Amino acid sequence: MTWDTVDLEWSGDIATVTVDRPEALNALNVETIEAMGEAIAEARTEEARVLVVRGAGDDAFIAGADIKYMKDLSTPEGQAWGELGHSVANALERFPAPTIAVVDGYAFGGGCEMAMACDIRVGSESALIGNTEIDLGIIPGWGGTQRLPRLVGEETAKRMIYLGQRLDAETAREEGLLGEVVPDDEIDDRVAELAAELAEKPAFALQAAKDAIAQGYSDIGGLDYEKRTFGGLFGTPDQREGMDAFVENREPDFE
Ligand code: HXC
Secondary structure, rough: OOOOOOEEEEEEEEEEEEEHHHOOOOOOOOHHHHHHHHHHHHHHHHOOOEEEEOOOOOOOOOOEEOOOOOOOOHHHHHHHHHHHHHHHHHHHHHOOOOOEEOOOEEEEEEHHHHHOOOOOOOOOOOEEEOOOOOHHHHOOOHHHHHHHHHOHHHHHHHHHHHOOEEEEHHHHHHOOOOOOEEEEHHHHHHHHHHHHHHOOOHHHHHHHHHHHHOOOOOOOOHHHHHHHHHHHHOOOOHHHHHHHHHHHHOOOOOO
């Protein structure tokens, strides 16, 4: 299968899903996130030993959900949009083999959330990452309210989400949001090396380890609560103001 804004490539048993929407810094619109879901499903069917997720180019992993698409959504549409992203994040989290996010450049909002749904996050020195949704009058809606606190702890996650912090790579590594940071021109080699090492490990034991770790975090209630709360913010004055301000390239003025 091929898609306009997503590629699925193979190097032996290692599958790489690349989000390729350079005009929007790889921001995810409906077409792109659906394609991403299909590419992940195909990699699963073809029994990838490792799944790598990346953005095309050096500027962005994924600059978030597409704000221009989201800005006029109604509450039910916002709800459906949240559920679509959740389904793809869950497909990453439950992928039966190890997953690696290549955070080379911007990873904001939904981009940060897709990275957090992967097992391992490798960042480049120039990466910027964070759950920045608050400045758009919404909350993380693709699992960030649940996955960020697990990675960085509750208070730090609250600071990051309440303030919409955009973290540089080194700070993100210190806080536990990135597992490692490498020079920009070394990230592809480092990810290839890590993926090759993982692909040599015993696949069933890896899957068992992943499943066992996931059991400790099987907090479906929190993810469902997030989905409902996220949808309910669409149509509020602050959501409209936050997203209009982005599109009009100005600071938001919240009520
Ligand atoms: C739509 C986006 C976008 C996004 C960038 N673009 N991010 N379009 N949705 N998330 C577009 C810009 O509008 C612009 O289009 C082009 O990409 C290049 O972006 P610039 O802003 O000109 O580049 P730069 O000055 O380098 O700034 C890059 C940036 C900034 C810092 C990443 O674009 C930015 O702050 N983007 C928004 C990041 C964000 O808030 N993400 C979270 C979204 S909410 P034009 O046409 O003008 O050239 C979210 C919610 C997920 O993800 C939860 C559930 C849905």
